Amino acid sequence: METPWIPQLKTGEQPLYIEITRSISNDIANGRLKDNDKLPTQRDLADRLGVAIGTITRAYAEAERRGLIRGEGRRGTYVGRARSGSSILSAIARLSPEGIDLSKNHPVYPLDPDLSVALRHIARQKNSQRLLAYPPAGGLAEHREAGARWLRQLGAEADPRSVFVTAGAQHSLSIILAGETKPGDTIAAEEYSYPGIKALAEQRGINIEGVACDDDGMRPDALETLCRKRKIRMLYCNPTLQNPTNMIWTGRRRMEIAGIAGKYGIGIIDDEILTPLMADPPGFLYNLRPEQSFLVVSASKSVAAGLRVGFVLAPRESQERMIESLNVSCLGGPPLTAEVFASWLDDGTAERVIALRRKDLAARQKMAEKILGDFSFKGHPSSYHIWLKLPEGWSGMRLAMEAQSKGVKVTPAEAFVMDDRRPIPAVRLSLVSTPSEAMLKSGLTTIVGILRSRPDRFATRV
Secondary structure (H helix, E strand, O other), rough: EEEOOOOOOOOOOOOHHHHHHHHHHHHHOOOOOOOOOEEOHHHHHHHHHOOOOHHHHHHHHHHOOOOOOOEEEHEEEOOOOOOHHHHHHHHHHHHHOOOOEEOOOOOOHHOOOOOHHHHHHHHHOOHHHHHOOOOOOOOOOOHHHHHHHHHHHHHOOOOOHEEEOOOOOOHHHHHHHHHOOOOEEEEEEEEEOOOOOOOOOOOOOOEEEEEEEEOOEEOHHHHHHHHHOOOOOEEOOEEEEEOOOOOOOOHHHHHHHHHHHHHHOOOOEEEEHHHHHHHOOOOOOOHHHHHHEEEEEOOOOOHHHHHHOOEEEOHHHHHHHHHHHHHHHHHOOOOOHHHHHHHHHHOOOHHHHHHHHHHHHHHHHHHHHHHHHHOEOOOOOOOOHHHHHOOOOOOOHHHHHHHHHHOOEEHHHHEOOOOOOOHHHHHHOOOOOOOHHHHHHHHHHHHHHHOOOHHHOOOOOO
């Protein structure tokens, strides 16, 4: 049944569509709007307010992008975020580049290596034309060897025959799930985790369960309880500089979780995309359970995102399925960009770029720590982001909306929650998606200014 809701608007402070979006958020927070309430049609609300229907269309679209409401086609528009991981991932990707963007964990592009040097080097090779032919599904042998060398430098026990070249970490996750799961299976992940894994699970008809964590990593008791209740096919985890919480699992916790995975026969996806940025990597779950683990690394965060080159270190019994998945998805990893990565690994470019990124990240983290002051947050000198827990009275979605109205984009905890639990009040602040440190400082200062105001200042009086 449609609710007779009318937004409570403040005149002249913001564009009207933003004020309508703000009213939706406030009325959800104060209980005027409840989950699954049906909102007025766009035409009906436009008539009630005496505004153009395009204003309501824009307001509803903005509210849906922020996860406040969901459109269900001809059935109408309802309060409550869509439960789709793919919609959340797409919403983050669609964010406008205007303003100060603290929402995306993109690398700082001015620190990328000089591509022209690598291309000239490749062009001088007598056999460079081989890079335009279809590669073997697992990748060219020399590229698998380059991936193995990189993994060994990071501390993995890597045999090139077990390394597969992919088109980045997201592609790696996709082919692992394609080979190792079927619709109806259940996978587990940290309770707050990378939205891309949720999107992939939904795409394949896989259930996903969040597992509680503490400062040491995923809680063994929580995983054990889940395993006793349900058959868990795979465990996805991001144990180093975890996205979004910045956890680094302790060595003991990695051993405990690996032990539970062994006990219940759970496959492990060890996503270590930020590990190359660590000066002293803490080790891999893969090394503890190589017979049932997949180690995922990528050049995207540490070297250059546009290469779209990743590597999967896979257990022996899964390697034929990896080949099949790679054949189905892309007929093999990208040889030209893999060759660029291999040349950068060989001539020291990759190491130099990673050192530059570490230095830049440390400076940005130091700036963030100084500006955020006494607020509760977790960062790390090698991390792309800050996990900021919010004071009482705030939600991640409300802060995201207020920040957006002031030209700053952040990602609320709602985007990272893996199941239907109520998200904690928190946001992820990316420190790298804006190349200018001055813009970063301005964005963080804006966030602090909003938080130091009273949250009920933004609440609608009824």
